[in-house]
Amino acid sequence: MTDVEGGDGRGDPFDDALALVNGVRAVVAADAPATGGGAGTPSGDARTSAKGRTTSADHRSGPDGPAEPSSRRTPADLPWETARRIAACAVSGPPPPATTALGAALGRTLAAPLSALTDLPSFDTSAMDGWAVSGPGPWRVDHPADAATTGPHHGILAGHAPVDVLPDGHAIPIATGARIPAGATAVLRSEHGEVRRLGDGGLRLYAPRPAPPGQDIRPRGQECRRGDQLLPAGALVTPPVLGLAAAAGYDELTTHPRPRAEVLVLGDELLESGLPREGRIRDALGPMLAPWLRALGVEAAAPRHLADDADALYAAIAESTADVVITTGGTASGPVDHLHPALRGLGAELLVDGVAVRPGHPMLLARLAPRRHLVGLPGNPLAAVSGLCTLAEPLLRTLSGRRPAVTYRTPVSAAVQGHPRDTRLVPVVYRDDARRGLLVEPLRFHGPAMLRGIAAADALAVVPPGGADSGSELELLELPWSAGWSTDWSPGSTTDRTGPDAPHEPTGGTA
C-alpha cells in the first residue's frame, strides 16, 4: 500500500509542504481513486500495519468536520501539556551529585552554584599591545628591569609579574594580557603612539590624543569578585562553562550524574542492515534514539533488539538497571503488542497511557520502581520522536537536574491544520522573511511513519487542537542540535556496533 501521509512527492517541496499542512491535498484526495486509503490522502487513511491490523490514522479534520478517529483513543488520553508535566514530575529530582575532573563534567548539570574562586581578572591586565603609561604624555620610555641590554625588547609580557613602580611621565612596553605595573594609569595601543629617540639616547613616546585614566586596562574583578555566583545550580555544563570554571580556578566540578537509559527495539520485522525485503523494513529507531538521548545528556548504551516475544520483553525490562527504559513499538493493541501485558506482569504503575497528541498518541510512561521508569514509544518513527519529546525529554531533564526548558514561540508562515481535539507536533524550519521577520515554515513528510520532515527540521511546532492561523505564534520544541546544547558528538560515540563481533549482513549499498 502506498503511504503518502504528509507528502506527495511532487512539485516544490515548500509549496507542497504548505499545501499538505493546510489540507489542500484533501481536494486532490477527493479525485483520487478509492484504493483503500492510499495515494492522495493528506495524512493517511485506513491502512494495514506490519502486524496485520487495520488502523485509522486520524490526523485529518476536513473543512466540513473532523474525521472521527476509530483507532485506540480512550478517555484516558491525557492533554499533551498534562502528559509533559506528569513526565517532568515523575521523579522528584536528580540522583546525588558526584565530583569529577573538569572535563568529565561536560554535559552534566551543576549540583551547586558555580562560585568564583578568584577575582576575574585576578590582576589589572592590559587589554592591548602597546605601552603602559603613567599620567599625561609625552612619556619617557622605560624597559623592564629584566630586559636584555642589547637587541629588541618586548617590555612586560603576559605571565610576567612587574615589580617596579612606573613613575609619572614614564611608559613601558606591554603585551595584551600582561599585568599592569603599579603606577600605570592607562594603556596606549601600539598603533596610537610614536616613539622618537632623544638627544641623550633615550626614547620618548608621543600620542596624538590623551590617554584617559583606565584606558585599555581590564581592572581586577571586572568580570567577577571571588565568591560571586557565576552560574546557578542546574546549569548545563557546556564547553564555555568548562572554560569559565577553569578561568575561575576549578579543577573539579560537582555535578549530577547523567541518567542512564536503555533502548529496547521491538519488532520481528526489523532489519539491522541492507535493503528492506520480503515485508521486512530497516530499524530506523535504533540508530536514531541512542545518539538523540546522548544529545539530551543521557548515557545510552547500544540499543538492544528484541523479537516480538512477551517473555523476552518481560525479562529485558525486569533485568534492566537503567534509570529509564525506552521501548519502541508494541504500544498499541495488535496481536504482538506485548508492552501493556509485560508492564502489568511487572506490577508497573502506568502514569501516562495515551496522550492526545498526533502523531504518537499510544505513547506511555510507567513507573517500574520508585526511581525507575519506562517510556513506551510507538513504533511509527515520527510517533516515536513525538513520544521522545513529550515524555522522555521532560523526565530525563528532571533526572539530570536541568532547569525547565525555556518556551520559544515563533509566528508560523502559513495556516496549519489541526486535529480537532489533539495537539499536533509538526516539523518546521526557520525562515528569515524580509517583510515578516523570523518565521517557522511547516515541512511536509510529517506522517507518523516518516522521518523525512524531521530530518530536515530545526524544531517541532506545537499546533494546538483546532489548528493555527498564518502568523500565529507557535510554541517550538527545539531539537537538541539546533538548540546548541548537544554533547558527546564524537563520531565514535554515535556508532554503536563497531566491534569485530558485530553481525554483518550483505548491504544494499553504501552511500
Ligand SMILES: Nc1nc2c(c(=O)[nH]1)N[C@H]1C(S)=C(S)[C@@H](COP(=O)(O)OP(=O)(O)OC[C@H]3O[C@@H](n4cnc5c(N)ncnc54)[C@H](O)[C@@H]3O)O[C@H]1N2
Ligand atoms: N488497533 C489499533 N491499532 C493501532 C493504533 C491504535 O490506537 N489501535 N494506533 C496506531 C498508531 S497511531 C501507532 S503510532 C501505532 C503504534 O504501534 P506500536 O507502538 O504498537 O508499534 P508497532 O505496531 O510495533 O509498529 C508500528 C509501525 O511502526 C513500524 N516500526 C516499528 N518499529 C520500528 C522501527 N524501529 N523502525 C522503523 N519502523 C518501525 C512497524 O513496522 C509498523 O509499521 O499503532 C497503530 N495501530
Ligand code: MOO
Ligand atoms: O500513527 Mo500514530 O498517530 O501515533 O503515529
